[in-house]
Amino acid sequence: MQRIKIKELLEGAEAGHDVLLKGWVRTKRGNKYVNFIAVNDGSTIHNLQVVAEADKFSEEALKDVTTGAAVAVTGQLVASQGKGQAYEVQATHIEVLGKADPEVYPLQKKAHSLEFLREIAHLRFRTNTFGAVFRVRNALAFAVHKFFNEKGFVYMHTPIITASDAEGAGEMFRVTTLDLDKLPRTEEGAINFAEDFFGKATNLTVSGQLEGELAAMAFSDIYTFGPTFRAENSNTTRHLAEFWMIEPEMAFYDLQMNADLAEEFIKYIIRHALENNRDDIEFLGQRLAEEDKAKPQNERQEMTLLEKLEFVANNSFERITYTQAIDILVNSPAYKKKKFQYDVSWGSDLHSEHERYLVEKHFKKPVIVTDYPKDIKAFYMRVNDDNKTVAAMDILAPGIGEIVGGSQREERLDILVERMKGVGIHEEDMWWYLDTRRFGGCPHAGFGLGFERMVQFVTGMGNIRDVIPFPRTPQNAEF
């Protein structure tokens, strides 16, 4: 008999058929006469109840059927006599494929803290919460490719190892094959990277954007979706040293079109998850609601997770300029009551308390902030006609903060070179980038979306370490 997955079995359920199912035991309960075994195979949040009657199974036969064990069950799918599930399997044969000694198996049939589960990340996939989180993550990743594919974007694999450290997006991880105990030196005493693997100093990428721009100058629309590395000593609930980023880059797009695409994209992948993983999101919503009960009234969420996602998917994002954002903040009650730790003035960057005020208090929806002062933004962002601001955009999401950062790119060679000089980037190191402005350059734009932050938003998980299978953070590279 061919094994059937629980998801498929429940969707096309028809009582009376013999089935073979394989999975892991979540709980076993019962008495001298009958045992109930909840089996989960990861295809869905739902368990399938296996009924093992004592006249068919001795105590000895069920001895190793314990929480965590892998089992193969054959039996007839029948309408359940009990409440709580429509169908169950009347077992005729149960084989324990892999035991899980209950004395030492860390997962129990009770709730565990997320912190504890983080320490056993190799087993946490087997919990309801992490099962749901990673099925949603998968749905979102698939939706990313589906969205761009439907729009005719080319999926581009930009390099992981890069010799360019001009991106200015953060501290980088060095990649080297040099013997760290015997570093080759130049006559001046500096490390001689000419002897290194690539003949020059190399790092792990902090962004595929610059290479993405090169490809967009041929395919019109491209996107990247790959790992990104930042060696910042960040210890927060929304930073990782290794994370996944989606970076579309579009020729002939201006800032407005860029923002339109980003908004459409975010709504699309949320809708995809809502349509395909509703059970998981409902479960995560219940989990969140439980968590909320422990909080004081004023800190509780106004909407359930499902409501929040439906709302975001069906309402337009607020769009304001940086200058308008400063106005709103300066005139806010919070500012007048001196509630902000950091001052607000035109020219300084928005702090997270300001972003949160705009998104969570003032607008209560995602906000796209555009046209930031050029001095606080990257060199490649296009300078506006006022010569004070650049065509940048950040999308701020409730509870997460910055989820997207993007801009129209500076396509005018002279202005770009001038801005590079201003931040100390050598023109000759970036000859290939500047060539796109020399040969058939055109207006273009793009953005980067932090995938894990997106997964956080959709799952409601508060800590970014709980939405990536094996998080890499300062002082932690376990598993």
Next chain:
RNA sequence: UCCUCCUUAGCUCAGUUGGUUAGAGCACAUGACUGUUAAUCAUGGGGUCCCUGGUUCGAGCCCAGGAGGGGGAGCCA
């Protein structure tokens, strides 16, 4: 990196003013129970009180240093 809180049984957590043998719930084991829903009931086993040093007649509790973790901030996606 800074601020702040935490670390007691496998897990979640109590532990009073420094005082005799460190507790609970869950988990686990054994038994009971004819269909359970994190089943229930009874009984039982289970401890490097994070580590090192100090104060004290006496430290889980006080002091110093260290390690690990949570939350917030900065950097950013």
